[in-house]
Amino acid sequence: MAAFSKNNLLNRFQNILYMVGQSYLNLYRAFCTAFKGKVSFKDFMYQASVRGVDSIIIILITCIFIGMALALHMTNELIETYGAETAVGGLIALAITRELAPVVTAIVIAGRVGASITAEIGSMKVTEQIDALRVMEIDPVDYLVVPRLLAGATITPLMTIIATIAAILSAMYLSFFYKELDPAIFLASVQEMLNTKDVFVSILKASCFGILIVTIASTFGLNVKGGADAVGVYTTKTVVWSLIVIFITNYIITSIFYGA
């Protein structure tokens, strides 16, 4: 019951507010630095390539299987129950583009990239490397967070586009092999139902998720206190909070663009 005591809950609420404030400040400072152009292109490219390579295989595997599972459901229901084979491709593409691809990609990036950023920066914190930067009057946000933030904002949409294509193609091939749905009909349906707005919202969601994941991961990393065990605790917190923020942000963006 101690976990639910008034003081404990108050402390937790204060900690959450503190981390939200810190995240906002870090994001603001990172944007200021990025807009001033004070970013090392080499660092950005390194981060983008490393983070991209880290996550691409997992994202592809995840989205290919999600696309196939979705195709199983859709072909069963739409073709067998309603005989609406011309709607299969379009509905699958809508579900993948609007919701599944950006959210699943963000979840994978939170687990793979977000966790690694917190572990990396957290280890630097506990081994005094962040202090060393501060003594050299190098701002850790400028030096460590900004290249990662730009990399996150760039690779997440890119990965989402790749994930969307992979999931739609895998759904198309499964529909063909499972229900002999002609790929031409499938693709014509995709072309008919999917519009530019869907793609735009998908990329917008992915960019927001990428920025939020890196901001949360960096903030937790910079706030690690204690030893190596604290790095593990903060890495877990990064994944949990990233997931919560991804789902909330996803709902907000969806309601803005499709709510009316």
Added chain:
Amino acid sequence: MIIKRPDAKHVIEFRNITKTFGNRVILDNINFTVDKQEILAVIGHSGVGKSTILKLVSGLIDQDDGEIILSSTKKGMAFQFAALLNFLTVKENIALPLRKKTQLSDIEIDKKVHDALENVGLLGTENLYPPELSGGMQKRVSFARAVVNEPDIILYDEPTSGLDPMTSTMIINDICHLKKKLPAAGIIVTHDMATIDKAADKVVLLYEGQLVFNGKPCEMKDSNNPFGIQFATGSCEGPMKVCIKH
């Protein structure tokens, strides 16, 4: 907050510095000065607040009360565990403060890095990464990084802790060499009497937040100060209660 005063009489001056963590008073009304080309050793048993003094001078934390007056804020710090950035090579680590804080050309930076590595006897390690170096070598690279931009204040956090006697001697020699070469003021936090005897010009001994000895290294054993005598001789008997009697 650190007050920068270019015309200050001393390079580093602590005036009535108080620092607490929670309810615990770590530093209570501490005063000392360090001048140009002078090294002050800060000693005391573990947890007494020695590293807090370095963090205050380096600006990593703020004091609760009192004034820290520095004649220059150009600082370099050699950390206890080196604190080198593991994703950068030795050369990139040493060049980092020059790349970020100066307008020097690549050729000039390369020359300064070369000179800094030569000073600590580590030429040839430029392209190695920190995990490929021994603990002693990492500390010496940390020295090279701390002095590469020719700072006016050099801070050494436990430079010889965890090292074998030969590597410790090399490190102490490096400090003495740097002291002759650079007109900087230095603060060494250490437990090691050999470091104090060879490298320090002045010693301050901390105990329970108070400065209980302030003098020259040679005065520690010879003076009538019971704290200085106890620390210098490593005795359990004396005014400092740090030993458990069996």
